[in-house]
Amino acid sequence: MEHARDFVALIPRLRRYARALAGDRSSADDLVQDTLERAWTRFHLWQRGTDLRAWLFTVMHNVHVNRTRGLRHHLQFDEDAPEADAKPTENAALELRDLERALAALPVEQREVLLLVALEDMSYAEMAATLGIPLGTVMSRLSRARERLRALMHGHLQAVKLKRVK
Amino acid sequence: MDEIPVTGAELQAYVDGQLPEARRADVEAYLAARPEEASRIAAYGSQREALRDLYAEVLDEPLPERLVHAAEGARSAARTRMLRWGVAAGCAMVGLAVGGTVGWQLHAWNLPTVRSTAGIARQAAIAHATYSPEVRHPVEVGADQEAHLVAWLSKRLGGSVRAPRLAGFPLVGGRLLPGESGPVAQFMYQHESGRRLTLYVRNEPGASGETAFRYAREGKIGVFYWIDRGFGYALSGELEREDLYAVASQVYRQLNP
Secondary structure, three states, X not given: OHHHHHHHHHHHHHHHHHHHHHOOHHHHHHHHHHHHHHHHHOHHHOOOOOOHHHHHHHHHHHHHHHHHHHHHHHHOOOOOOHHHOOOOOOOHHHHHHHHHHHHHHOOHHXXXXXXXXXXXXXXXXXXXXXXXXXXXXXXXXXXXXXXXXXXXXXXXXXXXXHHOOO | OOOOOOOHXXXXXXXXXXXXXXXXXXXXXXXXXXXXXXXXXXXXXXXXXXXXXXXXXXXHOOOOHHHHHHHOOOOOHHHHHHHHOOOOOHHHHHHHHHHHOOOOEEOOOOOOOOHHHHXXXXXXXHHHHHHOOOOOOOOOEEHHHHHHHHHHHHHHHOOOOOOOOEOOEOEEEEEEEEEOOEEEEEEEEEXXXXXEEEEEEEEOOOOOOEOOOEEEEEOOEEEEEEEEOOEEEEEEEOOOHHHHHHHHHHHHHHHOO
Protein backbone atom coordinates (compact mmCIF):
# COMPACT_ATOMS: atom_id res chain seq x y z
CA MET A 1 0.00 0.00 0.00
CA GLU A 2 1.25 3.42 -0.87
CA HIS A 3 0.69 4.68 2.66
CA ALA A 4 2.80 2.00 4.30
CA ARG A 5 5.86 4.11 3.60
CA ASP A 6 4.23 7.17 5.19
CA PHE A 7 3.37 5.12 8.25
CA VAL A 8 6.94 3.87 8.57
CA ALA A 9 8.30 7.38 8.16
CA LEU A 10 6.16 8.55 11.07
CA ILE A 11 7.30 5.83 13.47
CA PRO A 12 10.10 7.88 15.07
CA ARG A 13 7.75 10.72 15.91
CA LEU A 14 5.07 8.41 17.21
CA ARG A 15 7.67 6.68 19.35
CA ARG A 16 9.02 9.92 20.74
CA TYR A 17 5.59 11.12 21.76
CA ALA A 18 4.65 7.70 23.12
CA ARG A 19 7.87 7.53 25.16
CA ALA A 20 7.13 10.85 26.77
CA LEU A 21 3.50 9.94 27.29
CA ALA A 22 3.91 6.40 28.59
CA GLY A 23 7.27 6.75 30.34
CA ASP A 24 9.13 3.55 29.61
CA ARG A 25 10.26 2.14 26.31
CA SER A 26 8.35 -1.10 26.16
CA SER A 27 4.98 0.38 27.13
CA ALA A 28 5.63 3.19 24.65
CA ASP A 29 6.45 0.83 21.79
CA ASP A 30 3.42 -1.29 22.64
CA LEU A 31 1.37 1.88 22.39
CA VAL A 32 2.88 2.68 18.99
CA GLN A 33 2.27 -0.83 17.77
CA ASP A 34 -1.35 -0.85 18.91
CA THR A 35 -1.76 2.54 17.26
CA LEU A 36 -0.40 1.37 13.92
CA GLU A 37 -2.50 -1.78 13.98
CA ARG A 38 -5.62 0.13 14.83
CA ALA A 39 -4.82 2.73 12.21
CA TRP A 40 -4.76 0.05 9.51
CA THR A 41 -8.07 -1.41 10.59
CA ARG A 42 -9.64 2.04 10.47
CA PHE A 43 -7.74 3.45 7.56
CA HIS A 44 -10.94 3.84 5.56
CA LEU A 45 -11.86 6.55 8.08
CA TRP A 46 -8.86 8.68 7.23
CA GLN A 47 -9.83 11.50 4.93
CA ARG A 48 -7.48 11.64 2.01
CA GLY A 49 -5.79 15.00 1.73
CA THR A 50 -5.86 15.63 5.49
CA ASP A 51 -2.76 15.42 7.64
CA LEU A 52 -1.89 11.76 8.14
CA ARG A 53 0.33 12.59 11.11
CA ALA A 54 -2.46 14.36 12.97
CA TRP A 55 -4.76 11.45 12.27
CA LEU A 56 -2.25 8.93 13.63
CA PHE A 57 -1.86 11.01 16.76
CA THR A 58 -5.64 10.97 17.14
CA VAL A 59 -5.60 7.19 16.87
CA MET A 60 -2.81 7.03 19.43
CA HIS A 61 -4.73 9.28 21.78
CA ASN A 62 -7.75 6.98 21.57
CA VAL A 63 -5.68 3.84 22.05
CA HIS A 64 -3.92 5.39 25.02
CA VAL A 65 -7.17 6.46 26.65
CA ASN A 66 -8.52 2.93 26.27
CA ARG A 67 -5.35 1.34 27.59
CA THR A 68 -4.97 3.53 30.60
CA ARG A 69 -8.58 3.70 31.65
CA GLY A 70 -8.08 0.84 34.07
CA LEU A 71 -4.68 1.99 35.24
CA ARG A 72 -5.26 5.65 35.65
CA HIS A 73 -7.04 5.42 38.88
CA HIS A 74 -4.10 3.65 40.41
CA LEU A 75 -1.08 5.06 38.70
CA GLN A 76 -2.01 8.62 38.18
CA PHE A 77 -1.12 11.28 40.62
CA ASP A 78 -3.75 12.81 42.65
CA GLU A 79 -3.59 16.52 41.98
CA ASP A 80 -2.86 17.18 45.62
CA ALA A 81 -0.45 14.33 46.22
CA PRO A 82 2.39 15.31 48.53
CA GLU A 83 4.95 13.82 46.12
CA ALA A 84 4.79 17.08 44.26
CA ASP A 85 7.25 18.78 46.57
CA ALA A 86 10.02 17.34 44.42
CA LYS A 87 13.20 19.32 44.84
CA PRO A 88 15.78 19.71 42.14
CA THR A 89 18.88 17.67 42.92
CA GLU A 90 22.47 18.76 42.60
CA ASN A 91 23.14 16.08 40.08
CA ALA A 92 22.33 17.03 36.48
CA ALA A 93 21.53 13.48 35.41
CA LEU A 94 19.10 13.13 38.25
CA GLU A 95 17.53 16.43 37.29
CA LEU A 96 16.75 15.10 33.85
CA ARG A 97 15.07 12.13 35.47
CA ASP A 98 13.26 14.54 37.75
CA LEU A 99 11.80 16.16 34.64
CA GLU A 100 10.70 12.74 33.44
CA ARG A 101 9.17 12.05 36.81
CA ALA A 102 7.50 15.43 37.02
CA LEU A 103 6.06 14.88 33.57
CA ALA A 104 4.74 11.49 34.64
CA ALA A 105 3.09 13.16 37.61
CA LEU A 106 0.96 15.39 35.41
CA PRO A 107 -2.60 14.28 34.72
CA VAL A 108 -2.54 12.57 31.35
CA GLU A 109 -4.77 15.22 29.75
CA GLN A 110 -2.24 17.89 30.63
CA ARG A 111 0.70 15.78 29.53
CA GLU A 112 -0.87 15.26 26.11
CA VAL A 113 -1.29 18.93 25.24
CA LEU A 114 2.11 19.84 26.64
CA LEU A 115 3.82 17.15 24.56
CA LEU A 116 1.92 17.71 21.35
CA VAL A 117 2.93 21.34 21.29
CA ALA A 118 6.46 20.92 22.67
CA LEU A 119 7.50 17.82 20.70
CA GLU A 120 5.28 17.95 17.64
CA ASP A 121 4.93 21.73 17.28
CA MET A 122 1.24 21.28 16.63
CA SER A 123 -0.82 24.42 16.41
CA TYR A 124 -3.42 24.83 19.12
CA ALA A 125 -6.17 24.26 16.57
CA GLU A 126 -4.53 21.03 15.39
CA MET A 127 -4.27 19.87 18.98
CA ALA A 128 -7.95 20.59 19.55
CA ALA A 129 -8.82 18.52 16.48
CA THR A 130 -6.40 15.73 17.37
CA LEU A 131 -7.67 15.37 20.92
CA GLY A 132 -11.29 16.12 20.08
CA ILE A 133 -11.59 18.96 22.59
CA PRO A 134 -12.44 22.68 22.29
CA LEU A 135 -9.63 25.15 21.74
CA GLY A 136 -10.33 26.78 25.09
CA THR A 137 -9.76 23.45 26.81
CA VAL A 138 -6.45 23.04 24.99
CA MET A 139 -5.34 26.42 26.30
CA SER A 140 -6.43 25.85 29.88
CA ARG A 141 -4.83 22.41 30.00
CA LEU A 142 -1.64 23.76 28.52
CA SER A 143 -1.40 26.57 31.01
CA ARG A 144 -2.14 24.24 33.92
CA ALA A 145 0.39 21.70 32.66
CA ARG A 146 3.16 24.26 32.45
CA GLU A 147 2.46 25.78 35.82
CA ARG A 148 2.23 22.39 37.46
CA LEU A 149 5.41 21.14 35.85
CA ARG A 150 7.18 24.27 37.00
CA ALA A 151 5.92 23.73 40.52
CA LEU A 152 6.94 20.07 40.48
CA MET A 153 10.43 20.99 39.39
CA HIS A 154 10.77 23.70 42.00
CA GLY A 155 8.71 22.49 44.88
CA HIS A 156 6.14 25.23 44.75
CA LEU A 157 3.08 23.06 44.86
CA GLN A 158 1.38 25.43 47.26
CA ALA A 159 1.37 28.16 44.67
CA VAL A 160 -0.35 25.87 42.19
CA LYS A 161 -2.93 24.73 44.67
CA LEU A 162 -3.88 28.27 45.51
CA LYS A 163 -4.16 29.27 41.90
CA ARG A 164 -5.85 26.19 40.63
CA VAL A 165 -9.25 26.86 39.17
CA LYS A 166 -11.44 23.91 38.38
CA MET B 1 -4.74 54.78 21.64
CA ASP B 2 -6.28 51.83 23.45
CA GLU B 3 -4.06 48.93 24.31
CA ILE B 4 -5.42 45.47 23.61
CA PRO B 5 -4.99 43.45 26.82
CA VAL B 6 -2.61 40.50 26.64
CA THR B 7 -4.35 37.19 27.35
CA GLY B 8 -3.10 34.03 28.99
CA ALA B 9 -3.50 32.23 25.67
CA GLU B 10 -1.23 34.78 24.04
CA LEU B 11 1.43 34.20 26.67
CA GLN B 12 1.32 30.47 25.90
CA ALA B 13 1.50 31.23 22.19
CA TYR B 14 4.52 33.42 22.86
CA VAL B 15 6.26 30.46 24.52
CA ASP B 16 5.44 28.22 21.56
CA GLY B 17 6.35 30.70 18.84
CA GLN B 18 2.71 30.68 17.73
CA LEU B 19 1.97 34.30 18.50
CA PRO B 20 1.01 36.41 15.48
CA GLU B 21 3.93 38.70 14.68
CA ALA B 22 1.72 41.77 15.11
CA ARG B 23 1.25 40.99 18.81
CA ARG B 24 4.85 40.21 19.66
CA ALA B 25 5.80 43.77 20.65
CA ASP B 26 2.71 44.10 22.85
CA VAL B 27 3.43 40.87 24.68
CA GLU B 28 7.07 41.79 25.15
CA ALA B 29 6.13 45.17 26.54
CA TYR B 30 3.62 43.48 28.84
CA LEU B 31 6.30 41.12 30.16
CA ALA B 32 8.92 43.85 30.46
CA ALA B 33 6.64 45.60 32.92
CA ARG B 34 6.03 42.42 34.96
CA PRO B 35 9.28 40.73 36.00
CA GLU B 36 7.59 37.91 37.91
CA GLU B 37 5.35 37.05 35.00
CA ALA B 38 8.34 37.29 32.68
CA SER B 39 10.32 34.78 34.73
CA ARG B 40 7.38 32.39 34.73
CA ILE B 41 7.09 32.62 30.96
CA ALA B 42 10.86 32.15 30.62
CA ALA B 43 10.59 29.01 32.78
CA TYR B 44 7.92 27.65 30.43
CA GLY B 45 10.29 28.25 27.54
CA SER B 46 13.10 26.33 29.26
CA GLN B 47 10.64 23.56 30.07
CA ARG B 48 9.76 23.27 26.41
CA GLU B 49 13.42 23.06 25.44
CA ALA B 50 14.20 20.56 28.19
CA LEU B 51 11.37 18.29 27.04
CA ARG B 52 12.59 18.41 23.47
CA ASP B 53 16.14 17.61 24.58
CA LEU B 54 14.99 14.83 26.84
CA TYR B 55 13.23 12.92 24.07
CA ALA B 56 15.29 13.99 21.05
CA GLU B 57 17.32 10.80 21.02
CA VAL B 58 14.25 8.66 20.49
CA LEU B 59 14.05 10.01 16.94
CA ASP B 60 17.44 8.49 16.14
CA GLU B 61 16.91 5.09 17.68
CA PRO B 62 16.80 2.17 15.26
CA LEU B 63 13.22 1.17 14.51
CA PRO B 64 12.08 -2.00 16.24
CA GLU B 65 11.16 -4.58 13.65
CA ARG B 66 7.76 -5.20 15.17
CA LEU B 67 6.84 -1.56 14.65
CA VAL B 68 7.95 -1.57 11.03
CA HIS B 69 5.81 -4.66 10.47
CA ALA B 70 2.86 -3.00 12.14
CA ALA B 71 3.37 0.15 10.07
CA GLU B 72 3.41 -1.93 6.93
CA GLY B 73 0.16 -3.48 7.95
CA ALA B 74 1.35 -6.94 8.96
CA ARG B 75 -1.48 -8.80 10.59
CA SER B 76 0.33 -11.13 12.91
CA ALA B 77 2.11 -8.39 14.76
CA ALA B 78 -0.23 -8.35 17.72
CA ARG B 79 0.34 -11.99 18.49
CA THR B 80 4.09 -11.73 18.15
CA ARG B 81 4.10 -8.89 20.56
CA MET B 82 2.11 -10.72 23.17
CA LEU B 83 4.57 -13.57 23.02
CA ARG B 84 7.71 -11.54 22.92
CA TRP B 85 6.61 -8.78 25.21
CA GLY B 86 4.45 -10.66 27.60
CA VAL B 87 5.99 -9.02 30.61
CA ALA B 88 6.52 -5.67 29.00
CA ALA B 89 2.87 -5.50 28.15
CA GLY B 90 2.21 -6.60 31.67
CA CYS B 91 1.71 -3.07 32.84
CA ALA B 92 -1.36 -2.66 30.70
CA MET B 93 -2.53 -6.17 31.43
CA VAL B 94 -2.15 -5.71 35.14
CA GLY B 95 -4.19 -2.57 34.70
CA LEU B 96 -6.97 -4.47 32.99
CA ALA B 97 -6.92 -7.16 35.59
CA VAL B 98 -6.93 -4.64 38.37
CA GLY B 99 -9.79 -2.73 36.81
CA GLY B 100 -12.11 -5.64 37.15
CA THR B 101 -10.13 -7.58 39.73
CA VAL B 102 -10.39 -10.34 37.14
CA GLY B 103 -7.64 -12.84 37.59
CA TRP B 104 -6.43 -11.16 40.72
CA GLN B 105 -6.18 -13.82 43.36
CA LEU B 106 -5.15 -13.27 46.88
CA HIS B 107 -3.75 -16.45 48.34
CA ALA B 108 -3.34 -14.89 51.71
CA TRP B 109 -3.52 -16.97 54.81
CA ASN B 110 -4.76 -13.87 56.51
CA LEU B 111 -7.21 -12.10 54.29
CA PRO B 112 -6.23 -8.46 54.27
CA THR B 113 -8.34 -6.46 56.61
CA VAL B 114 -7.28 -3.10 55.24
CA ARG B 115 -7.96 -2.45 51.61
CA SER B 116 -4.85 -0.29 51.18
CA THR B 117 -2.68 -3.20 52.25
CA ALA B 118 -3.77 -5.15 49.20
CA GLY B 119 -3.16 -1.92 47.27
CA ILE B 120 0.55 -2.14 47.91
CA ALA B 121 0.72 -5.58 46.26
CA ARG B 122 -1.08 -4.26 43.22
CA GLN B 123 1.08 -1.16 43.00
CA ALA B 124 4.22 -3.21 43.45
CA ALA B 125 3.20 -5.70 40.74
CA ILE B 126 2.51 -2.86 38.32
CA ALA B 127 5.84 -1.24 39.12
CA HIS B 128 7.59 -4.58 38.73
CA ALA B 129 5.95 -5.20 35.34
CA THR B 130 6.91 -1.71 34.24
CA TYR B 131 10.55 -1.57 35.24
CA SER B 132 11.91 -5.08 35.46
CA PRO B 133 11.93 -5.57 31.64
CA GLU B 134 13.85 -2.30 31.16
CA VAL B 135 17.13 -2.91 29.43
CA ARG B 136 18.66 0.54 29.38
CA HIS B 137 17.15 2.21 32.41
CA PRO B 138 16.12 -0.45 34.91
CA VAL B 139 17.08 1.87 37.77
CA GLU B 140 17.71 5.55 38.26
CA VAL B 141 20.71 5.16 40.52
CA GLY B 142 22.89 2.09 40.26
CA ALA B 143 24.29 -0.09 43.02
CA ASP B 144 27.70 1.48 42.39
CA GLN B 145 26.31 4.59 44.09
CA GLU B 146 24.50 2.71 46.80
CA ALA B 147 25.24 5.19 49.59
CA HIS B 148 23.86 8.02 47.50
CA LEU B 149 20.87 5.92 46.46
CA VAL B 150 19.96 4.99 50.02
CA ALA B 151 20.46 8.54 51.29
CA TRP B 152 18.35 9.95 48.49
CA LEU B 153 15.48 7.50 48.92
CA SER B 154 15.58 7.87 52.72
CA LYS B 155 15.34 11.61 52.36
CA ARG B 156 12.41 11.42 49.97
CA LEU B 157 10.52 8.82 52.01
CA GLY B 158 11.26 10.68 55.20
CA GLY B 159 12.69 7.73 57.09
CA SER B 160 15.63 5.39 57.07
CA VAL B 161 15.33 3.12 54.06
CA ARG B 162 17.77 0.27 53.52
CA ALA B 163 18.59 -1.97 50.58
CA PRO B 164 18.84 -5.49 51.98
CA ARG B 165 21.35 -7.99 50.59
CA LEU B 166 19.72 -10.92 48.89
CA ALA B 167 21.58 -14.17 48.39
CA GLY B 168 21.98 -14.87 44.68
CA PHE B 169 20.35 -11.62 43.68
CA PRO B 170 22.84 -8.75 43.73
CA LEU B 171 21.44 -5.23 43.94
CA VAL B 172 21.11 -3.46 40.58
CA GLY B 173 20.02 -0.14 42.05
CA GLY B 174 16.84 1.72 42.73
CA ARG B 175 14.43 4.37 41.73
CA LEU B 176 11.83 6.71 43.14
CA LEU B 177 8.23 6.18 42.04
CA PRO B 178 4.99 8.06 42.48
CA GLY B 179 2.67 6.31 44.89
CA GLU B 180 -0.90 6.74 46.02
CA SER B 181 0.04 8.88 48.96
CA GLY B 182 3.62 9.91 48.41
CA PRO B 183 6.95 8.79 47.05
CA VAL B 184 7.82 5.13 46.88
CA ALA B 185 11.22 3.48 46.65
CA GLN B 186 11.86 0.53 44.37
CA PHE B 187 15.04 -1.53 44.71
CA MET B 188 15.90 -3.92 41.92
CA TYR B 189 17.88 -7.13 42.21
CA GLN B 190 19.06 -9.41 39.46
CA HIS B 191 20.06 -13.04 39.42
CA GLU B 192 22.89 -14.02 37.09
CA SER B 193 20.25 -15.70 34.91
CA GLY B 194 18.80 -12.24 34.32
CA ARG B 195 15.74 -12.85 36.47
CA ARG B 196 14.83 -9.80 38.49
CA LEU B 197 13.18 -9.11 41.81
CA THR B 198 11.96 -5.75 42.99
CA LEU B 199 11.40 -4.55 46.52
CA TYR B 200 8.80 -1.81 46.80
CA VAL B 201 8.95 0.33 49.94
CA ARG B 202 6.50 3.01 50.95
CA ASN B 203 5.45 4.91 54.01
CA GLU B 204 2.54 3.50 55.96
CA PRO B 205 1.69 6.36 58.24
CA GLY B 206 -0.66 5.31 60.95
CA ALA B 207 0.33 1.66 60.66
CA SER B 208 2.01 0.83 63.90
CA GLY B 209 3.35 -2.61 64.58
CA GLU B 210 3.54 -5.17 61.82
CA THR B 211 1.45 -7.56 59.79
CA ALA B 212 2.05 -11.12 58.70
CA PHE B 213 3.40 -11.87 55.27
CA ARG B 214 0.68 -11.88 52.68
CA TYR B 215 0.84 -13.20 49.17
CA ALA B 216 -0.76 -12.09 45.93
CA ARG B 217 -0.20 -13.11 42.35
CA GLU B 218 -0.84 -11.29 39.11
CA GLY B 219 -0.12 -13.40 36.06
CA LYS B 220 3.44 -14.58 36.46
CA ILE B 221 4.31 -12.02 39.10
CA GLY B 222 4.14 -13.12 42.69
CA VAL B 223 4.16 -10.56 45.50
CA PHE B 224 4.83 -11.01 49.21
CA TYR B 225 3.90 -7.95 51.19
CA TRP B 226 3.88 -6.83 54.77
CA ILE B 227 3.97 -3.81 57.04
CA ASP B 228 6.75 -3.28 59.50
CA ARG B 229 7.40 -0.26 61.71
CA GLY B 230 5.81 2.41 59.59
CA PHE B 231 6.88 1.07 56.21
CA GLY B 232 5.00 -1.14 53.78
CA TYR B 233 7.14 -3.62 51.84
CA ALA B 234 6.30 -5.68 48.77
CA LEU B 235 8.71 -8.09 47.14
CA SER B 236 7.77 -8.96 43.55
CA GLY B 237 9.19 -11.46 41.13
CA GLU B 238 8.45 -14.28 38.76
CA LEU B 239 9.43 -16.96 41.23
CA GLU B 240 7.61 -19.89 42.73
CA ARG B 241 5.78 -18.95 45.87
CA GLU B 242 8.14 -20.91 48.16
CA ASP B 243 11.25 -19.36 46.59
CA LEU B 244 9.83 -15.89 46.79
CA TYR B 245 8.86 -16.53 50.39
CA ALA B 246 12.44 -17.49 51.21
CA VAL B 247 13.71 -14.21 49.76
CA ALA B 248 11.00 -12.22 51.53
CA SER B 249 12.08 -13.82 54.81
CA GLN B 250 15.65 -12.73 54.15
CA VAL B 251 14.48 -9.18 53.57
CA TYR B 252 12.45 -9.21 56.75
CA ARG B 253 15.29 -10.63 58.85
CA GLN B 254 17.77 -8.09 57.56
CA LEU B 255 15.48 -5.21 58.30
CA ASN B 256 14.88 -6.61 61.80
CA PRO B 257 18.31 -7.73 62.93
